[in-house]
Amino acid sequence: xxxxxxxxxxxxxxxxxxxxxxxxxxxxxxxxxxxxxxxxxxxxxxxxxxxxxxxxxxxxxxxxxxxxxxxxxxxxxxxxxxxxxxxxxxxxxxxxxxxxxxxxxxxxxxxxxxxxxxxxxxxxxxxxxxxxxxxxxxxxxxx
Amino acid sequence: xxxxxxxxxxxxxxxxxxxxxxxxxxxxxxxxxxxxxxxxxxxxxxxxxxxxxxxxxxxxxxxxxxxxxxxxxxxxxxxxxxxxxxxxxxxxxxxxxxxxxxxxxxxxxxxxxxxxxxxxxxxxxxxxxxxxxxxxxxxxxxxxxxxxxxxxxxxxxxxxxxxxxxxxxxxxxxxxxxxxxxxxxxxxxxxxxxxxxxxxxxxxxxxxxxxxxxxxxxxxxxxxxxxxxxxxxxxxxxxxxxxxxxxxxxxxxxxxxxxxxxxxxxxxxxxxxxxxxxxxxxxxxxxxxxxxxxxxxxxxxxxxxxxxxxxxxxxxxxxxxxxxxxxxxxxxxxxxxxxxxxxxxxxxxxx
Amino acid sequence: xxxxxxxxxxxxxxxxxxxxxxxxxxxxxxxxxxxxxxxxxxxxxxxxxxxxxxxxxxxxxxxxxxxxxxxxxxxxxxxxxxxxxxxxxxxxxxxxxxxxxxxxxxxxxxxxxxxxxxxxxxxxxxxxxxxxxxxxxxxxxxxxxxxxxxxxxxxxxxxxxxxxxxxxxxxxxxxxxxxxxxxxxxxxxxxxxxxxxxxxxxxxxxxxxxxxxxxxxxxxxxxxxxxxxxxxxxxxxxxxxxxxxxxxxxxxxxxxxxxxxxxxxxxxxxxxxxxxxxxxxxxxxxxxxxxxxxxxxxxxxxxxxxxxxxxxxxxxx
Numbered sequence: 001x002x003x004x005x006x007x008x009x010x011x012x013x014x015x016x017x018x019x020x021x022x023x024x025x026x027x028x029x030x031x032x033x034x035x036x037x038x039x040x041x042x043x044x045x046x047x048x049x050x051x052x053x054x055x056x057x058x059x060x061x062x063x064x065x066x067x068x069x070x071x072x073x074x075x076x077x078x079x080x081x082x083x084x085x086x087x088x089x090x091x092x093x094x095x096x097x098x099x100x101x102x103x104x105x106x107x108x109x110x111x112x113x114x115x116x117x118x119x120x121x122x123x124x125x126x127x128x129x130x131x132x133x134x135x136x137x138x139x140x141x142x143x
Numbered sequence: 144x145x146x147x148x149x150x151x152x153x154x155x156x157x158x159x160x161x162x163x164x165x166x167x168x169x170x171x172x173x174x175x176x177x178x179x180x181x182x183x184x185x186x187x188x189x190x191x192x193x194x195x196x197x198x199x200x201x202x203x204x205x206x207x208x209x210x211x212x213x214x215x216x217x218x219x220x221x222x223x224x225x226x227x228x229x230x231x232x233x234x235x236x237x238x239x240x241x242x243x244x245x246x247x248x249x250x251x252x253x254x255x256x257x258x259x260x261x262x263x264x265x266x267x268x269x270x271x272x273x274x275x276x277x278x279x280x281x282x283x284x285x286x287x288x289x290x291x292x293x294x295x296x297x298x299x300x301x302x303x304x305x306x307x308x309x310x311x312x313x314x315x316x317x318x319x320x321x322x323x324x325x326x327x328x329x330x331x332x333x334x335x336x337x338x339x340x341x342x343x344x345x346x347x348x349x350x351x352x353x354x355x356x357x358x359x360x361x362x363x364x365x366x367x368x369x370x371x372x373x374x375x376x377x378x379x380x381x382x383x384x385x386x387x388x389x390x391x392x393x394x395x396x397x398x399x400x401x402x403x404x405x406x407x408x409x410x411x412x413x414x415x416x417x418x419x420x421x422x423x424x425x426x427x428x429x430x431x432x433x434x435x436x437x438x439x440x441x442x443x444x445x446x447x448x449x450x451x452x453x454x455x456x457x458x459x460x461x462x463x464x465x466x467x468x469x470x471x472x473x474x475x476x477x478x479x480x481x482x483x484x485x486x487x488x489x490x491x492x493x494x
Numbered sequence: 495x496x497x498x499x500x501x502x503x504x505x506x507x508x509x510x511x512x513x514x515x516x517x518x519x520x521x522x523x524x525x526x527x528x529x530x531x532x533x534x535x536x537x538x539x540x541x542x543x544x545x546x547x548x549x550x551x552x553x554x555x556x557x558x559x560x561x562x563x564x565x566x567x568x569x570x571x572x573x574x575x576x577x578x579x580x581x582x583x584x585x586x587x588x589x590x591x592x593x594x595x596x597x598x599x600x601x602x603x604x605x606x607x608x609x610x611x612x613x614x615x616x617x618x619x620x621x622x623x624x625x626x627x628x629x630x631x632x633x634x635x636x637x638x639x640x641x642x643x644x645x646x647x648x649x650x651x652x653x654x655x656x657x658x659x660x661x662x663x664x665x666x667x668x669x670x671x672x673x674x675x676x677x678x679x680x681x682x683x684x685x686x687x688x689x690x691x692x693x694x695x696x697x698x699x700x701x702x703x704x705x706x707x708x709x710x711x712x713x714x715x716x717x718x719x720x721x722x723x724x725x726x727x728x729x730x731x732x733x734x735x736x737x738x739x740x741x742x743x744x745x746x747x748x749x750x751x752x753x754x755x756x757x758x759x760x761x762x763x764x765x766x767x768x769x770x771x772x773x774x775x776x777x778x779x780x781x782x783x784x785x786x787x788x789x790x791x792x793x794x795x796x797x798x799x800x801x802x803x804x805x806x807x808x809x810x811x
Contacts, residue, residue, distance in 0.1 A: 079801035096691025207732035387706035474762035
């Protein structure tokens with residue numbers, strides 16, 4: 001159909017999800033190449049600014065992943081993240097940004113297969129909604 | 144001043160004749176306020192308007208505009224060359240501008256057109272724009288142009304003045320450029336009859352009388368600057384200010400701007416955009432020092448600039464034209480007329 | 495509500511004479527109709543300036559963050575909730591405050607009056623209020639309007655008209671109304687995705703980035719706002735539509751669980767933009783997900799500063 005491939009920015013927490021991504025790679029699991037990873041110390045470090053900044057820079061999708069609740073390396077970072085993300089997801093959806101563009105997951109460092117699976121799901125979901133349309137900052141629109 | 148008389152239809156028809164050679168701008172209702180918009184036809188002008196929300200300075204100094212652009216695209220023969228952003232400086236006629244706003248443009252000229260430096264964008268727009276003014280026969284309660292050296296029929300800054308009278312308009316061609324318009328396209332108007340002339344003068348006198356002079360600004364002009372600067376009333380004035388940019392953005396005489404660079408892929412531009420002395424970062428130096436870090440300093444600076452520094456520097460009146468926009472839209476009702484009253488009474492008490 | 499004026503003056507005189515506070519933050523009558531001027535009264539002789547009517551919409555809690563010394567502040571229901579949140583965020587401490595509580599029947603919206611007066615901006619020179627009737631007059635006209643039809647949007651759906659925290663009340667508590675606060679939000683949620691984006695683009699298209707909304711808000715007290723951050727620059731400063739939308743989205747998100755819907759942002763906007771359409775959605779979600787209403791319960795942690803192990807997470811894979 002078209003040879004557009006989505007670009008997904010993945011913000012992965014260093015201790016769990018990033019480890020899972022690493023393990024998935026080392027285990028040579030098949031996964032889509034569209035994921036561009038940014039390592040953060042904890043999912044709780046993810047500021048909504050980062051998600052908006054990714055969308056502004058043209059990311060077709062943003063995926064944030066952290067440790068399972070209760071297993072956060074910093075004890076409770078992911079609990080705060082969970083509250084932030086649900087509000088942000090609902091808010092961006094309300095404003096008109098397609099819900100298929102934002103994804104959140106809990107993936108522990110042993111769950112390499114889950115990582116590959118979720119990566120596949122994320123890419124499929126974003127492919128359905130097409131290239132990023134809204135909130136993309138291109139050339140500044142002034143006279 | 145010699146006046147001619149014509150109907151609204153007649154004036155609209157005459158303006159239409161310039162449609163091919165000039166871009167026409169006039170006040171149009173947006174649904175919640177009036178704005179100067181590029182007109183497809185002069186029939187769109189709302190002659191019942193009072194004043195626009197944003198002043199017409201945005202037609203000369205836009206809220207944001209590109210100054211320079213560059214491209215690094217390897218296929219572009221002009222790559223890596225910094226160029227002036229293309230602009231449309233083709234002739235324009237702004238119809239329906241109020242005398243206060245037109246006079247404001249003259250005040251702002253002092254900033255952008257100096258002996259050492261002329262701002263090319265401002266200069267080009269000023270030179271290519273003809274101003275057809277609309278006199279104020281029914282000033283608003285927030286207008287005070289007559290207290291700041293202007294007036295509801297002030298022709299300084301105007302090329303043509305239109306005043307609405309019974310059944311149509313009286314029109315006067317004030318400047319050479321205005322008269323040139325008349326020479327280009329005949330108007331199909333007649334001179335005013337004696338009674339009509341008297342009625343017009345009466346109307347104009349009534350409008351002027353509706354705005355009594357609020358204070359004697361000579362008291363402020365003659366007082367030493369530091370005396371007013373250190374006055375105790377600034378503490379009271381500054382309390383309610385929330386340091387938003389509303390007064391500065393709506394003001395027809397505010398001219399401050401910020402410059403930002405915006406880059407996207409292989410293209411970039413330098414943009415000039417409105418800035419406000421009310422913002423805390425306005426005077427932040429690169430060293431980190433901020434001479435106006437306190438709200439009182441910023442509030443005092445705004446009023447001193449308009450009502451004292453400009454007077455001292457140029458010697459012919461304040462940098463305020465009495466349009467009343469800041470009075471109407473300050474969210475906390477800081478009234479420049481009140482501040483001037485405080486300044487005048489402080490100066491008078493000190494005598 | 496004019497009788498409140500006398501009570502406020504009486505309380506202020508007492509507080510200043512007894513040196514209970516360094517000053518009183520209240521309103522004095524505006525120089526133009528339909529707006530009043532916040533004032534800081536320091537001496538009993540100045541107390542006669544204090545005034546109260548239906549145009550005291552500005553949230554006086556805006557002047558409280560990092561205030562030095564002891565101060566009395568006149569607070570309506572929404573303002574008192576803002577004060578509670580500011581206390582939780584350590585911007586002011588309870589012992590610095592003497593809260594003069596005002597049970598509020600709603601503030602009026604002058605834009606609605608302008609619409610009613612019509613003629614695209616007829617000059618209103620005087621507004622009087624008597625028993626639920628507004629008499630709006632200008633040169634050559636006078637209209638009688640029913641007060642309750644001209645409330646500010648947030649006041650029309652207010653469910654906390656009485657102050658939640660106060661040291662003294664200026665009048666009897668008023669009955670709280672039972673009202674659906676989120677009807678308009680649900681209407682937008684029901685629209686398809688592109689229509690929603692179009693709606694919001696249109697909403698902010700006249701934004702001139704004056705930041706009146708931000709500055710009128712008591713919770714925007716950051717020493718450096720995200721719009722002024724340059725390394726990296728999260729949002730451009732021009733009126734570019736994408737930047738403008740980013741500003742409004744992020745500012746609204748910063749209000750999540752803090753906004754008390756005082757309406758100061760909408761009131762301050764010179765272009766009349768209904769910015770509460772952003773913040774109300776977050777208020778609705780916080781209420782539905784976490785059962786939290788900003789500033790109602792003293793001591794309750796803000797929703798993004800706390801968690802429960804069983805917080806909703808169906809959206810997480």
